[in-house]
Amino acid sequence: MFESEQQAIETQLRAFCAQNNLPTPELSWTPIPFAGKWGIATSLFQLAANDARAIQARTGRGVNVPQHAQAIAAQAAAFLGTPPGFASVEAVKGYLNFYFAPFEFAHRVIDQVLQDGKRYGAGDPKGQRVMVEFSQPNTHKAFHVGHLRSAILGDVLSRILEFAGYNVVRANYPGDMGLHVIKWLWNYAAYHRGERPATDVTQWMGGVYAEASRRLEENPELEAEVRALYARWDRREPEIVALWEETRQWSLDGFHEMYALLDIRFDRYYFNSQAEQPGKQVVEQLIQSGIAEDGRPNGEAVIVKIDEKLGLTKEKYRVAVILRSDNTALYSTEDLALAIQKFDDYPDLAKSIYVVDVRQSLHFQQVFKILEIAGYALATKCQHVPYEVVNLPGNVIMSSREGTVVLLEDLIREATTRALEVVRQKNPSLSEEQMQAVARAVGIGAIKYPMLSRESGKVVTFDWQTALDFNGQAAPYIQYAHVRCNSILRKAKAETVDASPTPAGEYALDAKEIQLIDLISRFPAEVQRAAAEYKPLQITNLAYELARAFNDFYDTCPVLKAEPIVRANRLLLVAAARQAIANGLNLLGIQSPEVM
Template structure:
């Protein structure tokens, strides 16, 4: 469906003989909705037409005629009012179609997100990246992109060496508990960091394990690594099932480690990298990006070399046009270094790499860190949210069967978690507060879900399908009209996300649509309204239900019919 702004721009362009793009850029929303839906200033035509803008506005108005809008002159402005009845029919017909808002972009993109490291906990920061990445992948796919979902986990390197060192020295033979496996894994890493802080000389032992891991020749060590690595993977997979998140490919650092060393040597041979005190580095000081270390002095590869090998794998094996990395803002410099090095290496796709960065989820006393143990474990946040949600659901529906309560608690709890991670400004940290994110009346996911459930309830009480042929839109109230215009925005929001590569606009749109609907619902009687009006309003309810459900699904969130 063509958006009303586009329809107005095309009509004005044809009737006035002015370029459509020029008209589109001139059209603006007036500061007061009483002035109309759009306004077009005529100042820019004064020089070429050698006339005053108010005169031009009068002449333009006389030439314009459309069934879809009317034009009024206000000094140098054309004020444009859409024909509400025609717009309502057009929007409500389109919004109730299965492919409303679906696009056809056609690019092949890899969205890499989540990236938890084995031998460490899945924390609330991972939840933010996972929620954003899952939503972005779904929205881009809906927009027509060929999306490859990728997870990249650090299953080797110094953090693993430290964990294995601590486990073999102080926790040998311990098995992860059936409940709280993630917290147990994290506790050993925290214990390792505590002991190393107290006795820095012990780091030499961890260094030896790291070197042995890199060589992969110590069978006993490698067997322990494989077993403990699987404990982490099992925990991650359980969390992804809970969050309704899936990946097309899951790459581990170990897979690119050997190639990482080769890449470093290739860059040395090409003069892109250089030796410095025994380490291999890329000097990016010309670009103001400092020095990027690829190999340590002992020859073991760092994240940097592995990410270069991973990028090569993405571009050559998976044939992607664009790579999106959903990773925390603290890695901003790192990704600038990565993309610049890729460009020097000769990958044209480097220009089309994008770092979707975000601030972290914080404790009241500061940033999370699994090094110090002051991190917010995902499972702790989840348990608190689910417990609070269960209280609310049981208070509202004491008569529901247990299975229905469990399903609803899960759907609403996951929604509260994920929506909060997606909707907030990516440049601001989230201070996670359970009661706030679970509020059925706040700027939250459960509020959007509750609005969707309310739409379903109204239609159940109506007891029939609303009929467009009987609907009367001739006297739309302001709240009805605002809801129509909000519904019309959905396709443009999908396009906005596909351009900005950030999913937050869709979450904010879902909130705006829910608010517009609730204003309409409180002001306009649906069931029992006069003939024709009942159908018109029921169509608004049905369209809102469908668009909210679609928006929630694209955000990776379920839309319960009852709450």
């Protein structure tokens, strides 16, 4: 947010170095890391180390780098004086700290936030299109908490990338065909023909699937019926296709309901079943060009010996199987075609991102590498963004077959019920309708936040107690800070605040106010970083820090009862804080309630 100040100082520092025969400095800027201090800082250790080497080479004399850094910093501070707009400069422990003139800079930040509103923190358009594929639910199965991480992570990455300035295509890739679907169809046709799901569609679909698995486990001889059905599907018998199409739609309808509840949307659906034939064509092409080896004549599969093709001596990409010996498609068959399909549909894609479970890392490395070997330039634009799984306590993996699952419907119901109890108790004056709305916002937020607030490479362990704990570092804490902002502004008749952003008179800002403004000013840079590194964690951290700083401010700085000048300024600050918190929550796909 203060790039122009940084650049001005850097120009001065380069002049200083040139004048003093020092190496050209490469500076990186950080906020001054001490509570209540506001400004920008840079260390001079790198510069000092470079100069120390030069002195060593020239004179053979060793130089103590930290001392040298501090000496240079002190000289530089004297050379620079206090740059325009700053309150002071200090050289300490090899760092140069530039302190902002708080009131002036505070109002630059606040004015910017209030002017930009919902767009505060958004990046300039980058003119690049990015596709994010996520969620990939299996039709004819239940949707459980383990499936939630991709959906939430992918949605939030999409939001962040969009806000950062990219054109984002949100893609879903449902698994609508495969052995699980055939098993389901078999069970349905044999024991549930004519039944239709009424409510909780996805749960019902999952029930029929679980029943199928159970039946087959108890009576393995029934497998023959399933195989027979698979053969009928392979022949595309109209009756089977029609049944598949109808029941598949039930699942998709169920998914739509859940996505709506979770406020997740898609621009484009790719279906597993549609990638099958194109995938086989890609495989043929790979065989023709000598990249793949066709083992089918000998009853073996079609494979690509990737390491061999690359001349690698150590195992890295290994051998990929890209088509079964019986000519049926594998995931890799379909992913080869899908990767290409995406660029056919959107030739200007700068990046094609796959938000998929870390266990498929090798699979994607193989697919992308095979395409690269085959000469597809798009291969290097494909990137797998992996995440770790969601487990149950005791390192138990959620599995539909094992029955160790927490269903999404149950989790949402439980979380909103619990939130409703809390809001009923905390704020009984609200209308029933308001309470319901708050409970939904809080319940959904409480589900999403834990999935986003840890490194995606770390396993999330789901347990009810933590999931339903609405205190501390969690979404409701941030939402509550937003509500408090809103409450103050409502009482102050917020509409007059936004209309007159220029306050008359100046006063000494409290340390809590400075802390809050400092954090608000960091938002745009954090958005860019989150987008560049695919890390929603940056946003959860900042949103939480903002809420904490606001609660701190709320506790020590009266607003409505303050003197007129202070009151006017603090109202603007509260409005800016509310906006920053709301924008942060919005990036996380979490609602900002007006009341709680």
